Amino acid sequence: MSKGSGKQGGGASLQPPRGTRDFYPEDMRRRSWLFERFREIALRFGFEEVDAPMVEHAELFTRKAGEEIVEQLYHFELHDRHLALRPEFTPSLARLVIARQGALRFPIRWFAIAQNWRYERMTRGRRREHYQWNMDVWGEPGVEAEAELLGAMFAALDGLGLARGQVKVRLNSRGLLEESLRGGVLADRPEVFAPLCVVIDKIDKIGAEAVTDLLCSADGEVRLTSGEAERVIEMLGARSLDEAARFTTPGSQALADLRTLYDLLDAYGIADQVPFDASVVRGLAYYTGVVFEAFDAQGSLRAIAGGGRYDRLAETLGGRPVPAVGFGFGDAVIGELLADEGLWPELGREIQDVVHAFGPEEKTAAIRVATRLREQGRRVELTLGQSKLKRVLGDADKAGAERVFLIGEDERRRGVVTVRDLARQTEHEESLDGGSR
RNA sequence: GUGGGCGUAGCUCAGUUGGUUAGAGCGCCGGAUUGUGAUUCCGGAGGUCGCGGGUUCGACCCCCGUCGCCCACCCCA
Structure with missing residues (x-):
């Protein structure tokens, strides 16, 4: 049987399933090198490592907000159980925290290097399986947690040999949007905020008009007034806190938090690497406050990492309320960037x-x-x-x-x-x- | 999902308008004083040319289908 024979060739294919990878020793050395850098930085920031099963009850992931991540779930029925491979680590992490909520001393700082699965079409830097370094802080409502996480993210980028300026982090707060709609659509239907954000996240891909249509559609979940939609779209154009201030309500807590955050980021020496961008909302339903995503400065690759605050996830999953914030940093896109920049080290067997x-x-x-x-x-x-x-x-x-x-x-x-x-x-x-x- | 490109030795690839035993480099194996490595020299193994079908006296080459990979778009983190 030859390597290229597909279903016609008879016998099992020797190729791994589409979108998955084999790791030969030389591949594994590089993967380990990368993970060691992640782990070292996490430990240096005082985080503790955790892990959870890659297979979970499917219900842990099946939120109803039109998220692609849920539609791309690898799932199956076995006996009477509906199970799924995790598409991300955060729900599992939430489960771990909730299960010991009474015994934990908050805030806690946990990290994981977890393999996640999504059944999706492949492009460069995007496969059906990838590893993600997750860093999360639970129990701290203030933006000190965001600052510490972003500090760790940049420390990791430094450790990988990426020069300052090669990777930037766009940052925003969903709080700005949420506050501005509080007197309108959210007054009666606060539950539409998550799907609203998921729709807005599509703006770079489908355009402002299509997003407006989705937000105002009578058949849709959100059903904004055209005035509200217009205001939302306009607000997304802000690229500085001062610009954003024009759209916020007086005494905006979200804006005050962002100003505090930038003061802290300045102390970490990274404020200038983190441009404010009101169009960043992220595609996950559970984010509530600050959201951010890292991307290569040339803009030739997909997002390298992303994260944000999700203060209501614990109660959504049946736990007591606990504020939380975290990020995920995948191995695929950073691998492409390191390859483009020639930053992968020569790694040998190191037999002595x-x-x-x-x-x-x-x-x-x-x-x-x-x-x-x-x-x-x-x-x-x-x-x-x-x-x-x-x-x-x-x-x-x-x-x-x-x-x-x-x-x-x-x-x-x-x-x-x-x-x-x-x-x-x-x-x-x-x-x-x-x-x- | 649409369009384009590509699947030839373990790897990277070449292969003249269809013509007889399909090549190179690297790697691998063996040899050049029986127990001394990076260089060099000599020799060797290894391919049903992704898979299936068709056209033809004859197919790696042309046609159809199929699987896989890459790029762009679409879609989406």
């Missing part, structure tokens, strides 16, 4: 020592030597079977080894091992237990 027995008689001695070295913390490859010295040395060199330990008949008889230093091309003998001779 190779131990080789020339014949069956020397195998036990070789095992003892390898064990001794491994107990010292060295990364040791023990050669298996029979192979020629030429090959052993060549492979050791390619694997990045520093030394090769050789045990042949002569060494065995004298109770020693020949240690070859590959870089210096020198050799000396040691006793089998490591003593010098």
Whole structure:
């Protein structure tokens, strides 16, 4: 069977399902490198790592707000259960928090590196499966939490080698919009705010007119007056807090929060990397306040990361109210950006020592030597079977080894091992237990 | 979903207007003093040319279908 044979070829395809990836050792080294950077920054910011099952009850994800993320759910019925692969980590995280709500001391700072699944059409930087670094703060209503998260995000970008200015974060608050509609449509029907935001999120893709139509449509969920819709569209054009202030109600809490946030971001040294942009609302229903998304400055790729405040998710899922804010940072788009910028490091096997027995008689001695070295913390490859010295040395060199330990008949008889230093091309003998001779 | 491009050795690709044993580089294996690696030299293995069907005396090449990948648009985070 050949690699390209599809359904016609007979037998199982050797290709992974569309939109999914295999990770060979060289791929896994890069993935691990990336995840180590995420993990290191998270720990440096005092966050604790958590995880949850990749399969959840489907109901955890099936919100009704027209979100694409819900429509693209991988789900299935098994026995009497309706299960789904998680399309994002936040609902699972909420479940974890709610289940121990009485025992947790807030605020809590948790992170996860989770694989998520969405059945969607593929483009560059977008697959049906991806890993996402999630950073979340629960129990802190103030924008100090947002600032800390954005500080961590930029620290991670620094750690990946991206120069300042290569990645920017557009930021807004849904609170501005929510406040301005509070006296109108939201007074009677506060529940339409989420679907309203989901519709607005489409403005860059379908245009202002189409969005206005959707917002005012008599058949739609939102049903704004044309005056309200006009005001909303106009407000989305604001690109500074002062511009936004023209649309806000006097004493706007959302605007005050944003001003405070920018003061804090300035202290982190990143305020100039985070332009205000009133058109950012994000496509998820549960966001309530500040929302943001990171993108490459050239604008050639999809969003790198995104997040926001979701103060009502806990109660939506049956818990007591707890404010929360977080972001997700995917591995796919950042991987493309690192590739474009030539920032992926050369990663080798990092074997340190190779131990080789020339014949069956020397195998036990070789095992003892390898064990001794491994107990010292060295990364040791023990050669298996029979192979020629030429090959052993060549492979050791390619694997990045520093030394090769050789045990042949002569060494065995004298109770020693020949240690070859590959870089210096020198050799000396040691006793089998490591003593010098 | 629409349009375009591409599927030839493990990898990157070449393959003249359809013509007989389908090539290169890298990699892999073996050899050049039986236990000494990056260079060099010599040799070798490995492909039903994505898959299926059709046209033809003859198809990697032309036609149809199909699967997969890439790009753009559409759609959407």
